[in-house]
Amino acid sequence: MIKYTLICNNGHQFDSWFSDSGSFEKLKKNGHLECTICFSKNVEKSLMAPRVTSGSDKKKKSFISAQSAVEKEIKALKDKILKTATDVGENFSAEARAMHYGEKKEKPIIGKTTVSEAKDLAEEGIQFLPLPWSDDKTN
Numbered sequence: 001m002i003k004y005t006l007i008c009n010n011g012h013q014f015d016s017w018f019s020d021s022g023s024f025e026k027l028k029k030n031g032h033l034e035c036t037i038c039f040s041k042n043v044e045k046s047l048m049a050p051r052v053t054s055g056s057d058k059k060k061k062s063f064i065s066a067q068s069a070v071e072k073e074i075k076a077l078k079d080k081i082l083k084t085a086t087d088v089g090e091n092f093s094a095e096a097r098a099m100h101y102g103e104k105k106e107k108p109i110i111g112k113t114t115v116s117e118a119k120d121l122a123e124e125g126i127q128f129l130p131l132p133w134s135d136d137k138t139n
């Protein structure tokens, strides 16, 4: 059995079952096909959107590879920052502030700060960036 979506000349769409692909033409030729809504005998096969089966798989794969590329970038960035910057830990906001006001020589630092401290720093015009990874070596 084959299911076709049919459409009549009045735009009614309906599904109909046929024993094989040739029986649609046969029934139509013999005038046995009619719209289930308006009984018009002017019925055609509706063009159905092609089914895409592999699309979602492809999307998934490219998403995973994009993600691992980002992870690689973050790791490279992390290595670079850890090599050049001084980890000041909990003193981050104090150190950043001291450098900003010229009390200390400027150098790249990384460290921890609370949300409210970060807000204060931003309000004082001190530039910093949140690191794109979470430090898992603490505790």
Ligand SMILES: [Zn+2]
Pocket: 008, 009, 010, 011, 012, 035, 036, 037, 038, 039, 040
């Ligand atoms: Zn109709």
